[in-house]
Structure formats: C-alpha cells, structure tokens
Amino acid sequence: MSAAGPSQGANCSLPEGRREAPRVQPVSAAGSVGVVASGRPSFEVAVIGGGLVGAAIAFGLRSLGPKLAVLDEGDVAFRAARGNFGLIWVQGKGMGLPAYTTWTQRSAHEWPRLSAELLREAAIDVALAQPGGIHVCVTQDELARRTRALATLQAQPGFKRYDVDVLDRAALARRLRGVGPEIAGGTYCALDGHCNPLKLLRALHAAILRAGGSYRAGHGVARITPHRNGFTLETALGTLEAEKIVLAAGLGNAALAPMVGLEAPVRPNKGQVIALERVPRFLALPVDTIRQTDEGTVLIGDSQQDCGLDDALGLDIVGAMSARAIRVFPMLASARIVRAWAALRVMSADGFPIYEQSAAHPGAFVATCHSGVTLAAAHAYAFAPAVAAGALPESFKPYAARRFHVPTIA
Numbered sequence: 001m002s003a004a005g006p007s008q009g010a011n012c013s014l015p016e017g018r019r020e021a022p023r024v025q026p027v028s029a030a031g032s033v034g035v036v037a038s039g040r041p042s043f044e045v046a047v048i049g050g051g052l053v054g055a056a057i058a059f060g061l062r063s064l065g066p067k068l069a070v071l072d073e074g075d076v077a078f079r080a081a082r083g084n085f086g087l088i089w090v091q092g093k094g095m096g097l098p099a100y101t102t103w104t105q106r107s108a109h110e111w112p113r114l115s116a117e118l119l120r121e122a123a124i125d126v127a128l129a130q131p132g133g134i135h136v137c138v139t140q141d142e143l144a145r146r147t148r149a150l151a152t153l154q155a156q157p158g159f160k161r162y163d164v165d166v167l168d169r170a171a172l173a174r175r176l177r178g179v180g181p182e183i184a185g186g187t188y189c190a191l192d193g194h195c196n197p198l199k200l201l202r203a204l205h206a207a208i209l210r211a212g213g214s215y216r217a218g219h220g221v222a223r224i225t226p227h228r229n230g231f232t233l234e235t236a237l238g239t240l241e242a243e244k245i246v247l248a249a250g251l252g253n254a255a256l257a258p259m260v261g262l263e264a265p266v267r268p269n270k271g272q273v274i275a276l277e278r279v280p281r282f283l284a285l286p287v288d289t290i291r292q293t294d295e296g297t298v299l300i301g302d303s304q305q306d307c308g309l310d311d312a313l314g315l316d317i318v319g320a321m322s323a324r325a326i327r328v329f330p331m332l333a334s335a336r337i338v339r340a341w342a343a344l345r346v347m348s349a350d351g352f353p354i355y356e357q358s359a360a361h362p363g364a365f366v367a368t369c370h371s372g373v374t375l376a377a378a379h380a381y382a383f384a385p386a387v388a389a390g391a392l393p394e395s396f397k398p399y400a401a402r403r404f405h406v407p408t409i410a
C-alpha cells in the first residue's frame, strides 16, 4: 500500500487557527418563520447541532415545517458526521447496558425505512446495505477472547438476544474472498451493515429543507437563556427564540448542557480512516475495520486515541492500520491510498449515549452518542417523536447523565 499525498500533521496538538470565527453561510429558503415581539425569529423546536445526531432528530421532526430550525456552527466545526466509517453495527455492543442492544437493534431494523424515505424525499440513495457484517480475529487468541466476550455480553439479564456465528478459518474464508492465510477466524452477525455516511448527512439536510425546516450554518449557539415560554438562543449570527430545544451539538454539548440544567460530560476520541483507490468488488459484506463502499473504494478504519481536540492525521497510526489490513486482505498491498483523515468521536465516560430531558427546564433535551450512523433511524423514529410529544418515555431513563455520579464500590 503506498500513500499518494502528504496529508498528515503533528500528533496530538491542536491545529492552529482551528476555531476561528465561523464563516457566514447562506440561510435556507425556509419559508416564513414566526417572529416574536422583539423581532427575533421564533421556532417551535430548535435543534442545536447539524451533525448526524441533530440532523436525524430534525428529520424526525420535519413535519413541523417552518417551525423547525437546525442551528449549526459551519465549516470550522469538529464534525464526526463528516469523518466517520459508515457502519450500521449491532454485534458486540451493549456490555454493561443491555438496553443499548435493544436500542441499537431497533435502529438497525428501522434503517430500511429511513433509507427509503430519504430516497423519496431527498432523491438521494444513501447506499444502505445490510448483508450482515464480520469482526475479524487475526490470531486464535483473539478469536477465543472474542467468543468469550460475546458469550458474557449475551448472558446479561435483559439482553435482547441475536445470533452471532463464530467462524473458524475455513468458514471465514467462505464468506470473505481473499482473506489472508494467517487469519484465525471471526464472528458474523446478520444484523450488521453499512451506508454512505456523507450521502446520509446530505440527504437528511435536504429532506429537512424540503419539508420547510431551516438549516442555519454559522449559527453556533454561545448562550441559552431559559424563560417562561421557552429559550433565547444567542448565536454568532443573531438571537433566536424556541419553545423547545434539542442539544445535539456533539462535543459542543458539554458546554451547552449546564445552561439548561443538564449535563453532557463528553470528550473527544480520535479515529483515523484510510481510503484506498477503487478496486474490483471483492467484499460482499463489511468487516468492522475494512469495508468496500458503494463506489468501489476500500475504507480502513477504527483507530482510537485520546488526544483532546486534536484531529490531525498521524502517519504512525496510518501505517499500523495499513499493515493489519494487509494481513487481513493481502491483495490490498498493491492498492494506493488516495486519502486519509482523522475525526473526533463524541464519547461519554462509559461509551453509551446521553439522552435526557431537563427537570429544571422541561422543554430542553440533550442527545449525544458515539454511533450516530447506526442510531440515525432510532433518533428519527423514536427520539424525535418523544421531543414532539414533550416527554421522554421511561425507556430513556438508563441514558440519563446521573449514571456518572453513582459512587463506585471500593
């Protein structure tokens, strides 16, 4: 594998000028919005953050038409939504919180509906494919550990079971053409899949606009003031009013949540992705670290680093990821790297989402997670209707941020 382009930066340092003032971007032709006596635009719901979480929730609220606004920062933002790997993934998730497995499976099941609605309303095919997915284990030891971990996961009380096949080398080779001779095996789950996440983000935005909602880039929210009838939002491009707000600002939620009596202790976790040139189709289904896109390129992903707000690419990591990918599929050794990038995941301390409604200001909701592609359908079809109804049901209780305050037993 050879790199075609010097796109790396220093490791773990905040790139200079990263957070300069937002550029002014066009406001959508949103039709008429309400205007309060102060002359400020006013909305029934303002979703703060136009990444995958905010856009999926706003999509679920699109019947509000002009009474819906998405307020976003613009091109200076840290946006996991534009740098992710595109998996819709179920297997292996939910250790320590079985409810999360149910939530993830629900979203995977509702993804075909989301994809169909986006095609109909935005005329964008998000390249959904759910042929199942594979986790590859390079060594026998990895395979044994993976098998034990999945058994422990499934044995949790309240776990919504699904089938995972443990594949020895021969079984894996039947499913993955060209898998390397030293690979020990893997696990297969029929619920897994992938999509084109950039088309997903574009389609969600397009469908929101088409329904009459407005997307306001350059509107980074600096301050939220709750009042009797809702919330005043001070943004870089003016002040707005909203009856309800959804904090879906990714890493920005940490600063916004306390303004409305919530908390969102999230931190960045850097992931790097490598894109190889187009090669003849060889992967019929995604592996959780290697997938072939609808356009034929091959993506390699899933590194994890705690580096603060540093989203610079590190060639050492790119090298390690490439080496492992070549062990899995030796024929990739001759494919050229055309692009590589890093992006920041939005992680809570236990890796699970935070969904909560403010007790002090009940019109304010927070939503944040680190699997925003997988959960897009659940956000559109379960979280958004709860916001519209004005209350999160009991099933969201496990995701409240108060779980981070439970003292650990010595």
Ligand SMILES: Cc1cc2nc3c(=O)[nH]c(=O)nc-3n(C[C@H](O)[C@H](O)[C@H](O)COP(=O)(O)OP(=O)(O)OC[C@H]3O[C@@H](n4cnc5c(N)ncnc54)[C@H](O)[C@@H]3O)c2cc1C
Pocket: 048, 049, 050, 051, 052, 053, 054, 055, 071, 072, 073, 074, 077, 078, 079, 080, 081, 082, 083, 084, 085, 086, 087, 088, 089, 219, 220, 221, 222, 248, 249, 250, 251, 252, 253, 256, 270, 271, 272, 273, 301, 302, 342, 343, 344, 345, 346, 368, 369, 370, 371, 372, 373, 374, 375
């Ligand atoms: C390398 C990598 C690989 C990944 N792979 C997968 C995968 O395969 N499958 C999967 O399901 N998930 C994956 N994810 C995670 C997924 O991308 C994220 O869960 C999802 O993008 C999070 O969406 P978000 O909207 O919360 O945050 P973001 O996408 O980061 O968006 C946050 C938005 O909020 C805006 N914002 C911030 N502060 C403010 C403010 N004060 N006012 C207004 N707007 C604000 C920003 O401008 C930004 O647009 C991956 C992530 C990374 C980094």
